[in-house]
Amino acid sequence: MLILIWQKFSVHKISTIDNIPPVVMKGGDPYIRALMRTISTSEALDSNPYTLLYGGKHFSDFNRHPNQCITIVSGPHKGECSTAAGRYQLLTITWQEKVKKYHHKFSNSVSITPESFEPQIQDQVVYAWLKDHHAWGVDIAVLLKQGKLNQVL
Template identity: 60%
Template sequence: MGPIAALLGFVCLLQWYIFGNFRFYSDPIFRNNQPPLVMKGGDPYIRALMRTISASEASSNRPYSVLYGGRHFDNFSRHPEICITIVTGPNKGNCSTAAGRYQIINTTWYTLTRRYHPNPERFMFWVSYSFEPEYQDAVVYRWLNDSQFWGTDISQLLRQGKLQEVLRRLSPTWTSLGYGIETNSVSRSLPQIYQKILLEELKTAGKSV
C-alpha cells in the first residue's frame, strides 16, 4: 500500500469515527473546505450555520467576492448589483444579482442593511452600506439571530440538534439547502459539512459539543 492510499484510508476511518459511515475523497464533504469567517467572535452554532450556507451557495476559496455563476468582483464599497443570466434550473432565462459569501441579491441586501448593518455611512440624506466581508458576515449573523423574523430561535434549534428543521426553514431564502428548488451536489452532504465545521467553531471558541 502506497503512502497516498494509506492516507486516504486513514481519512476514511477518521470520517467513520466522527460521522458513523465511510466516505470517499470525492465526496463533497472532503472537497468543500470552507474558509473561516472574517467576523470574530459570536455564537459558534450560528457561525457554523453561516459557513454551511456558504458551502452550498458560494463554494469558493474567495467566497466573499463571488458572483452568481462563479465570476468574482473587486469593489466592496456596496453590493455589486451585477445581474447575470441564469442558464439552468427553474429560473432559467432570468438574471440574478446574487453576490458574496451568502449569495444575497441586491434588493434583499438593501432590505437587510436597514435593520442589521452595524456601520452605514451617512451624509445628509445619503446612506451607503459597505459590502466588505466583515459586513456581509455581520448582517447575516444578526439576521439569523433575529428570532422575530424567523419565528423561532435558530441558535436554540441548532443546540438541540435540529439542523434539518433549520435548513428546511431557511430553504425558501437559500434554495440550495436541500429543501429548496435548486439543490446541488453539496446539498445532501450539508448535515455532515455542518458537523465538521461546528467542531472547528467549538474548538476555536474553547467549547465542547
C-alpha cells in the same frame, strides 16, 4: 478532492470539504457561525467567497453590493436575471433590506457605510439576520443547540 479556500485575502489549498473558509467576522454564537459556514458551502464554495458573483465570476469593489444582472442559464428561472453576490449569494434587494435593518447592531464596532459590502459586513448582516428570532419565528441558535438541524434547514 482538492479544494482551495480563502482566508484573510490569501488562497490556501485544503484537502477536505470539512475545512471550508472561516467567516471573517470574529466572535458570536458558534452555532450560528457554523450555520453561516454551512450556508456559504452550498452558495459560494470558492477560494474567495466574499467576491463571488452568481455564475462564478468575481467582483473587486466592496463599496456596495455589485448589483450585476447575470442571466440564469438553467433551472426553473432560466433566462431570468440574478444579482446574487458574496459569501451568502444575496440578491441586491435582499442585501439592501437586510443591511438597512441590521447594520445598527454592529455599526459601533466597525466603520461602515450603509452601502458597504465588505466581507466583515456580509458576515455581520447575515449573523444578525440569523439571530433575529422575530424574522424566523424561532430562535435558530436554540434549535441548533438542541440538534434540530433539519428544522433549521
